[in-house]
Amino acid sequence: MSKLYYRYGAMNCGKTTMLLQVAHNYEERGMKVLILKPKIDTKGNDRIVTRIGLKRKVDHLIEKDEKLSNYLNTIKKDIACILVDESQFLTRDQVDDLFMFSKLKDIAVICYGLRSDFKTMSFPGSLRLFEVSDVMEELYTICRCGKRAKFNARIVNGKFTSSGAQVAIDGEDEVTYESLCGKCYLEKVLGITEKDISE
Numbered sequence: 001m002s003k004l005y006y007r008y009g010a011m012n013c014g015k016t017t018m019l020l021q022v023a024h025n026y027e028e029r030g031m032k033v034l035i036l037k038p039k040i041d042t043k044g045n046d047r048i049v050t051r052i053g054l055k056r057k058v059d060h061l062i063e064k065d066e067k068l069s070n071y072l073n074t075i076k077k078d079i080a081c082i083l084v085d086e087s088q089f090l091t092r093d094q095v096d097d098l099f100m101f102s103k104l105k106d107i108a109v110i111c112y113g114l115r116s117d118f119k120t121m122s123f124p125g126s127l128r129l130f131e132v133s134d135v136m137e138e139l140y141t142i143c144r145c146g147k148r149a150k151f152n153a154r155i156v157n158g159k160f161t162s163s164g165a166q167v168a169i170d171g172e173d174e175v176t177y178e179s180l181c182g183k184c185y186l187e188k189v190l191g192i193t194e195k196d197i198s199e
């Protein structure tokens with residue numbers, strides 16, 4: 001029985017770089033991995049692209065309503081590990097398929113993704129991963145104030161915003177993101193300070 005891992009964090013915490021490093025580590029030892037990515041993340045199309053410039057073609061792009069078990073059933077036994085990038089965009093059913101696969105086919109699955117969206121709310125994929133993963137590991141990045149950043153702030157045309165659709169891909173339509181700690185998120189994005197909660 002292999003494990004399902006969920007490695008999560010805010011944006012810019014190096015998730016994709018870490019995924020590629022893990023792939024490299026397996027391959028250096030002569031083991032095979034497969035890299036999957038939900039198609040909803042249009043950044044890089046069929047490649048995963050990291051902020052430090054590493055790139056790699058994915059082995060399978062997951063369609064929005066795809067029955068993932070169909071693909072998983074085609075995977076050969078000699079695969080050591082399945083790596084999933086941007087796994088917050090998976091559906092609950094797709095996470096369940098990965099969970100069943102890790103258990104019943106005995107191949108490790110490592111999912112990388114976000115903890116929450118720019119409104120601090122869960123994505124369906126990350127929520128299901130929090131429910132069924134064997135191992136959860138938080139990855140950190142640093143806020144502008146130096147504390148650990150756990151939240152994602154959306155910036156549209158240079159301004160923080162807390163409204164809009166859940167999914168807007170980084171770098172498209174003037175949308176960028178900044179990872180912030182809880183205090184900075186409250187202050188910079190929502191405009192809430194300590195005196196707002198004091199009598």
Ligand SMILES: [Zn+2]
Nearest residue numbers: 143145181184
């Ligand atoms: Zn901060």
